[in-house]
Amino acid sequence: MLMLNHMVENRLDATFHALADPTRRGMLASLALGEKSIGELAEPFAMSFAGASKHVKVLEEAGLIARRKAGRTHIIRIEAKPLEEAERWLRQWEKFWSGRLDRLEALLEADKKKENPHG
Amino acid sequence: MLMLNHMVENRLDATFHALADPTRRGMLASLALGEKSIGELAEPFAMSFAGASKHVKVLEEAGLIARRKAGRTHIIRIEAKPLEEAERWLRQWEKFWSGRLDRLEALLEADKKKENPHG
DNA sequence: AGAAAATTCAACCTAATGGTTGACAATCGG
DNA sequence: CCGATTGTCAACCATTAGGTTGAATTTTCT
Numbered sequence: 620m621l622m623l624n625h626m627v628e629n630r631l632d633a634t635f636h637a638l639a640d641p642t643r644r645g646m647l648a649s650l651a652l653g654e655k656s657i658g659e660l661a662e663p664f665a666m667s668f669a670g671a672s673k674h675v676k677v678l679e680e681a682g683l684i685a686r687r688k689a690g691r692t693h694i695i696r697i698e699a700k701p702l703e704e705a706e707r708w709l710r711q712w713e714k715f716w717s718g719r720l721d722r723l724e725a726l727l728e729a730d731k732k733k734e735n736p737h738g
Numbered sequence: 739m740l741m742l743n744h745m746v747e748n749r750l751d752a753t754f755h756a757l758a759d760p761t762r763r764g765m766l767a768s769l770a771l772g773e774k775s776i777g778e779l780a781e782p783f784a785m786s787f788a789g790a791s792k793h794v795k796v797l798e799e800a801g802l803i804a805r806r807k808a809g810r811t812h813i814i815r816i817e818a819k820p821l822e823e824a825e826r827w828l829r830q831w832e833k834f835w836s837g838r839l840d841r842l843e844a845l846l847e848a849d850k851k852k853e854n855p856h857g
Numbered sequence: 858a859g860a861a862a863a864t865t866c867a868a869c870c871t872a873a874t875g876g877t878t879g880a881c882a883a884t885c886g887g
Numbered sequence: 888c889c890g891a892t893t894g895t896c897a898a899c900c901a902t903t904a905g906g907t908t909g910a911a912t913t914t915t916c917t
Contacts, residue, residue: 699834715818
């Protein structure tokens with residue numbers, strides 16, 4: 620099947636996808652300490668420059684980092700708004716892991732925030 | 739030299755990967771209303787049984803659902819502990835999206851994670 | 858000007874994803 | 888027993904993911 624319409628239309632898709640890779644989570648952790656160049660981000664991972672560059676691009680397309688050019692180096696900073704969105708989505712399930720499984724409450728919550736796959 | 743923790747945090751990998759797909763998030767939303775069979779999970783997505791079965795398997799391997807057999811039907815229920823873990827991971831970044839970008843606080847947070855013997 | 862550095866880009870590889878169909882295994886209802 | 892229902896499995900297909908290398912680009916240094 621041609622999956623032509625598989626583009627990332629959903630910010631949650633992009634955010635969760637970006638977070639599903641330990642290298643990228645590690646880069647975010649590194650960026651928590653301050654801005655970093657691509658090379659500095661690559662260094663702890665024994666990975667080529669180009670490889671790190673791809674990971675940074677994934678984070679960038681998810682809106683999780685922002686890039687500024689200073690001479691020949693690209694300086695990356697964290698941009699955590701999409702994380703907030705993801706965290707809000709996850710917090711929706713608190714009643715389940717806390718054991719407070721009120722079905723009616725779940726129903727209302729799900730209706731309010733349902734992602735309709737048919738548009 | 740920044741030797742960040744690159745250990746395999748497979749649980750977060752699996753959880754975030756499972757959540758990165760809108761069909762699977764939709765299935766979780768559906769399961770919030772109560773237990774469902776594979777067929778009932780597949781139905782809103784205009785997708786083959788086998789396709790839905792694969793998505794359920796991804797959720798299962800991430801520990802996000804549990805399965806019980808009742809005759810020929812498999813009954814799926816939500817199992818949200820991994821979501822809690824992911825939510826805790828995300829909560830770590832609150833200071834960033836809330837604008838309270840205290841670098842020292844970020845550093846301490848990061849140090850805590852890598853169990854620095856120098857405290 | 859010319860060399861080195863930081864980064865991207867293009868091409869390539871392999872494995873994983875998301876989907877299908879068709880065959881098979883149970884199980885339920887006549 | 889027979890046929891329909893429920894689901895898995897295996898094979899296949901196209902696209903994406905994650906990685907590499909090597910060439911190209913931009914900027915800095917001497």
